Every structure is written in structure tokens, then in C-alpha cells.
Amino acid sequence: MNTVQQSEQAFDKKDSKLVISHIIFAFVALLIGGIAGLLQGLVRSDMIQLPAGIGYYQLLTAHGVLMALIFTTFFIIGFLFSGMSKTLGGKLLPRARTLGWLGFIHMGFGTLVATVMILLNKATVLYTFYAPMQASPFFYFALVFVVVGTWMSAAGMIYQYRYWKKEHKGETTPLTAYMSIITMSLWVIATLGVAVEVIFQLIPWSLGWVEGINIMLSRTLFWYFGHPLVYFWLLPAYICWYVMIPKIIGGKIFSDALARLSFILFLLFSIPVGFHHQLMEPGISPFWKFLQVVLTFLVVIPSLMTAFSLFASFEIYGRSKGAKGLFGWFKYLPWKDIRFFAPFMGMLIFIPAGAGGLINASNQMNAVVHNTLFVTGHFHLTVATSVTLTFFGITYWLIPAMTGRKLTPKMHKLGRMQTWVWVAGMAMMSGAMHIVGLFGSPRRTAYSDYNGHPDAAAWEPYYIIMAVGGTVLFIAVLMMIYNLYKLFTLPKGYEEYPIGEVSDLAEKPPKLFERWGFWVSIVVILILMAYTIPVIDILNNPSGGSKGFVTW
Amino acid sequence: MHIHKLEKIWLVFGIGMLGVFLLILGISTFSYGLEPPSAHQAVNMENLYDTPPFDELGLNKLNDKEYEAILTAYVFGFNTGDEEFTVPVGSTVHFKATSPDVVHGFEIPGTNANMMVVPGIINHVTYTFDEPGEYLILCNEYCGVGHEIMQTTITVK
Amino acid sequence: MSQTTEEMKTEKEVVRLKDNKKTKHEEVNLKGTFASVMLLGGFLIITWLAVFILFLVRNG
Incomplete structure (x- = not known):
């Protein structure tokens, strides 16, 4: 049968090169970022002091940039290119591949320059680079290279998609490609904000071409980008959960149409919500803050849909194998399969992660947790566990599928061990962060006993747990790097690129779902609704601009 | 689009839950003066x-x-x-x-x-x-x- | 740029051609799924209320 032949085909060599380059770059960033993270944990608990004039905040900048921006973005673009190649014709068009390489070179160059500037202590501004702290112009230029590189890759994927659509008039786009296009569209729309901030505010100001910077405008532009950024991390994990996991467990995709709908909702509601990161700030009216809180809660809905779909595909599969009782189907899931197990632990941890997110975004309640370690604990569950473990889970089949190798039972075992160590380390570290954050311990702060104040003394035991958890996590990073190496030495063979089939019961998605002009218009309208008046308000701020400060 | 009956109940429950959260937040914000700090007054940094x-x-x-x-x-x-x-x-x-x-x-x-x-x-x-x-x-x-x-x-x- | 339509056809497309329009999801037993998501909902409510109460207590 046609289907069988198709799936037994080896992955296109030129495409695998592009994908693997992205994945390896991502894991190098993970390793360096992991070293920075380990040292931070040890400094914050007062176990070590940094030698040779390395600063805590320098490490923190490196950790944030390399983990949150570089590891994620490189992995995501590599993964999405592989999915486009796999589901839209079996290989990338030459132009799409060229754009992918151009993107890789730009992002890679930007990353190197940014890392050098951080190491030279010229850009100790953390990954949020809030003005009026002023980094070297080279750091800002480096960020432009990274972002423009991602746009090139996005253009490559959209090119591939449009060509496919032209050749397949009237057909529904494969789910993987559809979701990838939404993810990249979300990214492009979101990065416009940070691009405007960097190109029109930070660069001219850091070069001394303009005297002052509008601080609130720069923060608002950053968070216009900063929240969709977290959905840019999450959506590729959702692609794995929706499309790959059903195939891996041997089941079917529960509902193709609902999966697409949830991605559309993410596209609509994950952008006009940046104010929920600025709830404690002056210069934005309570009404506009609350409006964006409402929009933030709307973006929870697609996740509620996702939870149902995932459980449903598990249950339907389990029952088809004869599972009995309310939860009997759980036993039928392939627990020994690392391609399932790592992402499953990610899903599980998304439950407390989502609960924390609701708390953070709850308007005045944010005062309890704002800028405390609770927030740090929260995103170490979302991006650093749910997303990261899913990415690890993807890596276990992606590398063999790209290189024509076959997973072995031993590899599955190494993977399960790595996952458990990660989960254990994160449970300790993030758990302690959540609790001590509720007590008020600030995030992004080096060790301090606050002149022996009893409040700060009560936080210290939690710092020890964080340091132990952080050390365990670093061991898990090393295990993952080892596993990555082992993946390249697996025996030659064939490993499937798992693309789920839609349940026979599911219906064809409505045509409306691919009317991009329509959806992007709604996105633009929502953004204008949520931002126009507050931004005019900010622009009218009569205090003028601020000069730059180097405070590190 | 077809949605399973239990999924409908779940979504109504979930959206209702979010609505109740927002109602609690909104009423306490705007009726009981619990707005997050949002002052608007500008001041000149220079002097x-x-x-x-x-x-x-x-x-x-x-x-x-x-x-x-x-x-x-x-x-x-x-x-x-x-x-x-x-x-x-x-x-x-x-x-x-x-x-x-x-x-x-x-x-x-x-x-x-x-x-x-x-x-x-x-x-x-x-x-x-x-x-x-x-x-x-x-x-x-x-x-x-x-x-x-x-x-x-x-x-x- | 020499892909033929045949090559471009993916696994999933082939599968979908076989799909029937009318669906009967109602027949599928998803009681366990429903119980699971309701537990998840309960967890969200408990944690949210706990911090909301903490907020009220700390507001003095």
C-alpha cells in the first residue's frame, strides 16, 4: 500500500542535515545554560562564591538567554522543519531549505555575539533587557540577528506550505503542517513587538543617536512579545501531544477539527495579554490591565480542550485493548516507551504549571507572587519541564529518524532514567521555589541575608532544597547530553517519524480554519483593542525619556 | 463541529470556572478598591x-x-x-x-x-x-x- | 522543484479520504477522561482559591 511505502522511506538527507544542525545547536545551548544554572543554585544558597570576577547576574543572563531563547527557538525551528518536510511532500523545496539555512546562520551568529557580550560583562541585563539599563549595542544587534533569522525560517516554512496548497487545491493541510504554520505565524506577529523595541528604541539609544528612551513603552513592547513567546515554546509540545503521541501509543487522534480549533484560539488570544506581566506597574490603567487579564483567561480554554483530547485518545486506545473500569486504560499506555514517557511526564507537570499560571495572571492576586521565586518556579514547570521533557521525548525518535537508525531497549531505559532524574530535580527545585516565593523571597536575586532579617532567615532552608534540586537537574542535563550522543551511535535501521492518524469517527475540519486573512484580521483587531488606548497613554507620558545606565 | 457530550460538559464547567474567577477578581477590583498599583502621575527624573x-x-x-x-x-x-x-x-x-x-x-x-x-x-x-x-x-x-x-x-x- | 502530486500526498491525506462525514462520538466511552479532567478542574479551583484566600488574609 501507498501509505506503508511512504512511511518506510528514509528521511531526505539534505533535510536531516538542517534539522540535526538545529537540534545540536539547541543542546549545546542547553549544556552551557545548564552550567550557569547549576552555579546560580549554589551561589543563591550561599554554598559557593564565584571566582574570577564572574557575576551572579552575568550567569543569570546567560542562563535565561541560552535556555529560554536559544535552546527553545533552535529546537522548535529544527523540529518544525522536520514536520514540514515529512508531511508536505516528503522533502523541503530547495528554496525553503535555503531559507532554513539562512535562518540558522543568522540565529547562530546572533547567539555567538550575544554570548560573547554576556561573557565580557557588557550585557548583564538578563534576558528581559529592561531599559534604562543599557547593554552594549552589539548585544541588541545580536538579538536582531536571532529574530531576523527566525523570520527567514518562518518564510521557508510558509513557502513550503503555500506551494503544497497550490499543488493540492481543496485538500486539507496535514495537521502537523497546519499547527506549525500557526506556531510560526504567532511567532512572527509577536516578535514584531520586540523588533520595534530593539530597532527603534534600544539600538538608536544605545548608540547615542537619541538621548532618552520611553521606559514604559519599551516594557510594553517587550511583554507584547514576552507572553506569546511562552506559547511559541508550548505549541510545538502540543504538536507532539496532539499528533505524535496518539501514533506512538498506537491509537488515533481524537479530533482533528478540535485540535485545529485549539491552535486557532492560541493564535487569537496569546498575544493581547502582555499586561498580565505588568500588573504591578504604574502608567497602565486598572481597566486595561483587567481587560488583558480576561483575554489571558480566554487562552486557558484551548488548554482545557487539549487536556480532554489527550485523555480521550489514551482512554479510547486503552478501551480498544480491553481496559475496564474508570481508569483501567492507564495501564495500557506504553510506559516503557521513552517517546511516550518523557512527553507524558511533561503533560502531567503541566497541571501544576497551569494552576500556577492562573494564579500569576489573576490581576490583584499577582501582588502575592509578583517578582518572587513563585514565578521562577512556575516557568521551570512550564517551559523547563512540560516543554523541555516533550522536546527530549521528540529527540529520542527524531535523531534516529533523521540518521537512519533504530531505537534500542537500552536507549529507552537511558531515556526513562534521564526523565526521572529531571522530574525529581525539578520537583525539589520548583517545589521549593513555589513555597518560598509565597513567603516573599524575590526572584533574580543573588544570596542575601538582608542584614539578618528573620524573614530572610526563614527562606534559607528552601534555598538549600533549590540548590540540591538544581544539582540533580544538572546531572539530568549531562545525562541528556550523553543520551544525545548515544542516539547518534544507535544501530542502523529504520525509526518511524510518528504522525498520528485521525480517528475514523472524526470529521473533516471546516474550510474556514485555513482562511488566514480572516484569522490574522481578528488577531490584529484584538491587539488593537487591547493596546491602542494604553499605548497612546504611555506615549503621552510627559516625563520624557531616560538616559541609559550601566549598573553592573 | 461535533463535540463529545462529556467534552461539552467539561468545557462548560471549565469556562464557568474561569468566569467565576474573573467575576471574583473583577468585583473585588472595581467595587472594593483592590486595584493593582497603577498610579499614573509622571515626574521629572532629572531634578x-x-x-x-x-x-x-x-x-x-x-x-x-x-x-x-x-x-x-x-x-x-x-x-x-x-x-x-x-x-x-x-x-x-x-x-x-x-x-x-x-x-x-x-x-x-x-x-x-x-x-x-x-x-x-x-x-x-x-x-x-x-x-x-x-x-x-x-x-x-x-x-x-x-x-x-x-x-x-x-x-x- | 519536481515533486509530483503523488509524492506530495501524505499518509494522513490518504487516511482522511476514507473518513466518513457523520460522526458518532457519543458512543465512545469517555467516562475516565471526564473523571480525569474534572480532577484537573478541581485541582485548579483548590490552588486558585488557596492563593486568593492568602491574598485576602494578607490584605489585612
Whole structure:
């Protein structure tokens, strides 16, 4: 049968090169970022002091940039290119591949320059680079290279998609490609904000071409980008959960149409919500803050849909194998399969992660947790566990599928061990962060006993747990790097690129779902609704601009 | 589009839950005055310490057990005037703060007093101190190499 | 740029051609799924209320 032949085909060599380059770059960033993270944990608990004039905040900048921006973005673009190649014709068009390489070179160059500037202590501004702290112009230029590189890759994927659509008039786009296009569209729309901030505010100001910077405008532009950024991390994990996991467990995709709908909702509601990161700030009216809180809660809905779909595909599969009782189907899931197990632990941890997110975004309640370690604990569950473990889970089949190798039972075992160590380390570290954050311990702060104040003394035991958890996590990073190496030495063979089939019961998605002009218009309208008046308000701020400060 | 009956119930329940959360937040925000700190007043950074109210830092008594605390957050400390704040038990204190340099944070751990201190704008937060003690005030926004030493106290007795 | 339509056809497309329009999801037993998501909902409510109460207590 046609289907069988198709799936037994080896992955296109030129495409695998592009994908693997992205994945390896991502894991190098993970390793360096992991070293920075380990040292931070040890400094914050007062176990070590940094030698040779390395600063805590320098490490923190490196950790944030390399983990949150570089590891994620490189992995995501590599993964999405592989999915486009796999589901839209079996290989990338030459132009799409060229754009992918151009993107890789730009992002890679930007990353190197940014890392050098951080190491030279010229850009100790953390990954949020809030003005009026002023980094070297080279750091800002480096960020432009990274972002423009991602746009090139996005253009490559959209090119591939449009060509496919032209050749397949009237057909529904494969789910993987559809979701990838939404993810990249979300990214492009979101990065416009940070691009405007960097190109029109930070660069001219850091070069001394303009005297002052509008601080609130720069923060608002950053968070216009900063929240969709977290959905840019999450959506590729959702692609794995929706499309790959059903195939891996041997089941079917529960509902193709609902999966697409949830991605559309993410596209609509994950952008006009940046104010929920600025709830404690002056210069934005309570009404506009609350409006964006409402929009933030709307973006929870697609996740509620996702939870149902995932459980449903598990249950339907389990029952088809004869599972009995309310939860009997759980036993039928392939627990020994690392391609399932790592992402499953990610899903599980998304439950407390989502609960924390609701708390953070709850308007005045944010005062309890704002800028405390609770927030740090929260995103170490979302991006650093749910997303990261899913990415690890993807890596276990992606590398063999790209290189024509076959997973072995031993590899599955190494993977399960790595996952458990990660989960254990994160449970300790993030758990302690959540609790001590509720007590008020600030995030992004080096060790301090606050002149022996009893409040700060009560936080210290939690710092020890964080340091132990952080050390365990670093061991898990090393295990993952080892596993990555082992993946390249697996025996030659064939490993499937798992693309789920839609349940026979599911219906064809409505045509409306691919009317991009329509959806992007709604996105633009929502953004204008949520931002126009507050931004005019900010622009009218009569205090003028601020000069730059180097405070590190 | 077809949706399973149980999924419909789940979505109605979930959306209802979010709606109830928002209702609780909205009513308490706008009817009971629990807005997050959102002051709008601009102030010139350049000659900040000549500009009211920052030309006279420290506590102003407004009423019996009601005070206004004028302070700045700077690299790396809190400027509270000649001495650290002291108020009687049961006092309501309106903190008004800005920054002459970079963005800082203002947080009293264990309370809801938590706000961003942004240069060029004055931010406010109000807290009533019903328990005696020496409350820590710290900076919770990274502001530079001495960020972790930024602190002051408010003594309630 | 020499892909033929045949090559471009993916596994999933082939599968979908076989799909029937009318669906009967109602027949599928998803009681366990429903119980699971309701537990998840309960967890969200409990944690949210806990911090909301903490907020009220700390508001004095």
C-alpha cells in the first residue's frame, strides 16, 4: 500500500542535515545554560562564591538567554522543519531549505555575539533587557540577528506550505503542517513587538543617536512579545501531544477539527495579554490591565480542550485493548516507551504549571507572587519541564529518524532514567521555589541575608532544597547530553517519524480554519483593542525619556 | 463541529470556572478598591529631589494612624529621608515611590505591598500594619550588581 | 522543484479520504477522561482559591 511505502522511506538527507544542525545547536545551548544554572543554585544558597570576577547576574543572563531563547527557538525551528518536510511532500523545496539555512546562520551568529557580550560583562541585563539599563549595542544587534533569522525560517516554512496548497487545491493541510504554520505565524506577529523595541528604541539609544528612551513603552513592547513567546515554546509540545503521541501509543487522534480549533484560539488570544506581566506597574490603567487579564483567561480554554483530547485518545486506545473500569486504560499506555514517557511526564507537570499560571495572571492576586521565586518556579514547570521533557521525548525518535537508525531497549531505559532524574530535580527545585516565593523571597536575586532579617532567615532552608534540586537537574542535563550522543551511535535501521492518524469517527475540519486573512484580521483587531488606548497613554507620558545606565 | 457530550460538559464547567474567577477578581477590583498599583502621575527624573513630593522624603502624618511614606528606590538602596520609617500599630501607610535611575521593585514580604518602581512615574501602594514588628522592604526587580543588598525596614510598634 | 502530486500526498491525506462525514462520538466511552479532567478542574479551583484566600488574609 501507498501509505506503508511512504512511511518506510528514509528521511531526505539534505533535510536531516538542517534539522540535526538545529537540534545540536539547541543542546549545546542547553549544556552551557545548564552550567550557569547549576552555579546560580549554589551561589543563591550561599554554598559557593564565584571566582574570577564572574557575576551572579552575568550567569543569570546567560542562563535565561541560552535556555529560554536559544535552546527553545533552535529546537522548535529544527523540529518544525522536520514536520514540514515529512508531511508536505516528503522533502523541503530547495528554496525553503535555503531559507532554513539562512535562518540558522543568522540565529547562530546572533547567539555567538550575544554570548560573547554576556561573557565580557557588557550585557548583564538578563534576558528581559529592561531599559534604562543599557547593554552594549552589539548585544541588541545580536538579538536582531536571532529574530531576523527566525523570520527567514518562518518564510521557508510558509513557502513550503503555500506551494503544497497550490499543488493540492481543496485538500486539507496535514495537521502537523497546519499547527506549525500557526506556531510560526504567532511567532512572527509577536516578535514584531520586540523588533520595534530593539530597532527603534534600544539600538538608536544605545548608540547615542537619541538621548532618552520611553521606559514604559519599551516594557510594553517587550511583554507584547514576552507572553506569546511562552506559547511559541508550548505549541510545538502540543504538536507532539496532539499528533505524535496518539501514533506512538498506537491509537488515533481524537479530533482533528478540535485540535485545529485549539491552535486557532492560541493564535487569537496569546498575544493581547502582555499586561498580565505588568500588573504591578504604574502608567497602565486598572481597566486595561483587567481587560488583558480576561483575554489571558480566554487562552486557558484551548488548554482545557487539549487536556480532554489527550485523555480521550489514551482512554479510547486503552478501551480498544480491553481496559475496564474508570481508569483501567492507564495501564495500557506504553510506559516503557521513552517517546511516550518523557512527553507524558511533561503533560502531567503541566497541571501544576497551569494552576500556577492562573494564579500569576489573576490581576490583584499577582501582588502575592509578583517578582518572587513563585514565578521562577512556575516557568521551570512550564517551559523547563512540560516543554523541555516533550522536546527530549521528540529527540529520542527524531535523531534516529533523521540518521537512519533504530531505537534500542537500552536507549529507552537511558531515556526513562534521564526523565526521572529531571522530574525529581525539578520537583525539589520548583517545589521549593513555589513555597518560598509565597513567603516573599524575590526572584533574580543573588544570596542575601538582608542584614539578618528573620524573614530572610526563614527562606534559607528552601534555598538549600533549590540548590540540591538544581544539582540533580544538572546531572539530568549531562545525562541528556550523553543520551544525545548515544542516539547518534544507535544501530542502523529504520525509526518511524510518528504522525498520528485521525480517528475514523472524526470529521473533516471546516474550510474556514485555513482562511488566514480572516484569522490574522481578528488577531490584529484584538491587539488593537487591547493596546491602542494604553499605548497612546504611555506615549503621552510627559516625563520624557531616560538616559541609559550601566549598573553592573 | 461535533463535540463529545462529556467534552461539552467539561468545557462548560471549565469556562464557568474561569468566569467565576474573573467575576471574583473583577468585583473585588472595581467595587472594593483592590486595584493593582497603577498610579499614573509622571515626574521629572532629572531634578527629582527638587520636585514635590520627593523634595521631602519620609513620613507625613495625614490623619490619626494614616501616613504617607515618600521614598525613592535607587542603585542600590531605598531613600526614606533622614531615618527609616516607624509607625504605630494599626497605621495605614500610603507608599509613594519612584526611581532616579533604573527600574526597581518594592516589596514587603508577607504582605500584599508589592509594586514596580519605574523612573519617570510615581507608583503607589497602601498597606495597613495591624501587627507590630520590623517589616523588611526589599527590591524584587533586578537593578544591577548590588540588587541583593537593596533594603530598608518599616518598624511598627 | 519536481515533486509530483503523488509524492506530495501524505499518509494522513490518504487516511482522511476514507473518513466518513457523520460522526458518532457519543458512543465512545469517555467516562475516565471526564473523571480525569474534572480532577484537573478541581485541582485548579483548590490552588486558585488557596492563593486568593492568602491574598485576602494578607490584605489585612
